[in-house]
Amino acid sequence: MTVFTGNHVLSVAQFDRGAIEKVFMVADSMLPYALRKKRTQVLEGAILGNLFFEPSTRTRVSFGTAFNLLGGEVRETTGMSNSALAKGESLYDTARVLSGYSDIIAMRHPQAGSVAEFAEGSRVPVINGGDGANEHPTQALLDLYTIEKERKSHGEGIDGLNIAMIGDLKYGRTVHSLSKLLCLYKNIHFTLISPHELSMPAYICDMITNAGHKLTITEQLEGSFDADICYQTRIQEERFPSQDEANKFRGKFRLNQEIYTKHFQSKTVIMHPLPRDSRVEANELDNDLNLNPNLAIFRQTDNGVLVRMALFALTLGVEDKVSDFDRPVHWYSNKGQS
């Protein structure tokens, strides 16, 4: 499967470095629209079917907003309890029917492989918004895009990156997909920091070393101190075999401003797929980091809108026409980017 006009976006495996660079170039061109310096009606009249059979406010609204920012309309479905799927309808039937109601579909579903199965029955392009433990390619792309922008602000590219990934690397879908994408680049140093019980799957470690990258594995937060990017994830204690095991690691990977100031390089960028847990006993990224300019977690979600706009534009073949439909912005806007 190739990428772009008329095709589905189901997996990070579809993307080679050239395709990624194309997405990022288009995403860059979307920034003035997201910041309301400009406005476009290029997709006026087009309809996005935003099908979230598993609820996810953030991802759902990000897709919907991205489509609105291009001038299109959104028809939305949330949850599955009352759907035909719950009455025994196949994903194929659901796809044949619902693809008659829109020009493009963004879909999330709790079951691994479901979005690809749906896509086979669909008559319009489908973008995977997360299919259970399997894939969430737009999250991986927005993470990589954030890394690229943060590096660019230091005059550097993704090649040569030193990245630490911290927390639950076993079940964390985002770090798996991000690792796969990073393997398309050169000379990456991966430092994987997690309790042994939650370590990165062997096939990803193999992929990293086979691609010639440097791999360090540790259970100590200290491994992240000289990283360019520190990608933090949440650890759910129920993942451990026992509470005793969980207790051993509670708070061990927690970052706050004191640790950052004392140990990290001043340019280390902190990322997280969100939501972070703000409860005192669980907080993996302390709120006292909110004023740290290298906390990129809200730039990630802002970038998500740009990446999704880019994927919509590319998939519907309008990436070169966007500015032909520019319209003035009449209303007050001063939001800036995070």
Next chain:
Amino acid sequence: MTVFTGNHVLSVAQFDRGAIEKVFMVADSMLPYALRKKRTQVLEGAILGNLFFEPSTRTRVSFGTAFNLLGGEVRETTGMSNSALAKGESLYDTARVLSGYSDIIAMRHPQAGSVAEFAEGSRVPVINGGDGANEHPTQALLDLYTIEKERKSHGEGIDGLNIAMIGDLKYGRTVHSLSKLLCLYKNIHFTLISPHELSMPAYICDMITNAGHKLTITEQLEGSFDADICYQTRIQEERFPSQDEANKFRGKFRLNQEIYTKHFQSKTVIMHPLPRDSRVEANELDNDLNLNPNLAIFRQTDNGVLVRMALFALTLGVEDKVSDFDRPVHWYSNKGQS
């Protein structure tokens, strides 16, 4: 109650043959818009209140999409658990309030008669999207429209049709409404195939014979073999007085490609109101029929969008202005019809 500009669409009983032909003519004119050969902004700025007090993804999105395809906006409500209705508000009050928020309303509600009661309080036209066991007129119209299009492709009209209705004819709202509409035509041969416990209500059988149509009643699938249209419905086993009774009929009305090839005329069209149940033990229309070009089930849902567009256009009095607001389609589209 008459039909069209400014009036409610509550029941198939409102429609005479002339009104139906008008709806179908307008629905035909909507096809290029649904297929994205053309785009219209005729309802730009108009607001549909899409009130689904009983969830139904398919019907809800079909109404919403139909309104978007005419250029309008959709404000949606799904479910009833947190609504004012649940706090003891009358349908009259709900209607007085919510009709202040839109130009037209599509409404589904689990209680028979509720949509008509709501319509009495509404200050804008209301289209019945299903009121419990009572009516679902847009489904009946899309079914009849599908029959008309399938017949037309063979150079025939609805008059003279030979239709078999199969499955649960007692509780199946769709076959009741479709039968009423077919009674407006001439020389129909109805073959009604169901377990005795789930047979067509007597008042509908009387309506059929009183209108001079031919009526055959049987418990055998064989009755459908020479039909032009084979309209299949789902049997829910809990409808039977006992599991023993249910077991007697399990699988007896199930259609698959082998039966179709062996017994049916090559032109017999298979319809179903959907969702069909794809679980092996229950499947009333086997998935191996998916490649059969006479399986019209997805053409039905596509036609539903056209019929709903037609009803919106007629009710809001814009059916002759649609093409005055044509705009180019800028994006990739290749979906075709099912």
Next chain:
Amino acid sequence: MTVFTGNHVLSVAQFDRGAIEKVFMVADSMLPYALRKKRTQVLEGAILGNLFFEPSTRTRVSFGTAFNLLGGEVRETTGMSNSALAKGESLYDTARVLSGYSDIIAMRHPQAGSVAEFAEGSRVPVINGGDGANEHPTQALLDLYTIEKERKSHGEGIDGLNIAMIGDLKYGRTVHSLSKLLCLYKNIHFTLISPHELSMPAYICDMITNAGHKLTITEQLEGSFDADICYQTRIQEERFPSQDEANKFRGKFRLNQEIYTKHFQSKTVIMHPLPRDSRVEANELDNDLNLNPNLAIFRQTDNGVLVRMALFALTLGVEDKVSDFDRPVHWYSNKGQS
């Protein structure tokens, strides 16, 4: 905190008399758009984030419709059970993220103070759509706007008003906020009618008397007979310490046409924040009042759309540009106002 362009609308305390008069003047100018005599696209392409973490069909749809009537798009979220907030995310994080997805936000949340806390993290203006027991400023403004319009039809202003407030004055957020706004005017006579257990909080009574208004407190419906405005609210029996206490007051504040005809001035206007309870045993405003032209309860909800349009226009700084983007209305419309 001041009001309007670029600022949040969180509390009635932000409004002085001049600001209220500005809102009402802009609301007046919105009437032809709501009645479909005119149509505007002034906010074409703008996005409202309609965040209802606590469901409220009426308020949610009213905000959404108001934004659509100005030409904008709406991205909606309902409920909290599956949200990041439920997973431990802070309101600050939620605000930082979601404010990246829209140009303005309307938000309801069950917890007092939550909307103001959210607003601190938001990069776009936030309008409070109700935060638990705390505030619901757009309801208070639409109530006051309704009073102003009803008075104007008799050639009078708000100064000198004689208003009776009836029912649950202890927990009824709407009567608290309305009282605060009325304190900005002159020579108001407040008659507060409630069971002692559900009487108006002392701080509001003090505010009324300190502002020089006349205050009458009673447990008898008779106190309302010479009022210009009779503002009725619902009493929930579970508010009483015991069912015996509740029984003492059951039906005592119930209004119907017979009581109205016998006791009230012919110009007394009846208001209610809705929903009223139409069940026989509970009905605080009998359905036989529906034909009474002084029943203003549906004018209140219609006015709510105008007030919300005004707040959107003012907050986004387009209040003087609305008619620059007028477009013709192509479709049938005859809804009028309630």
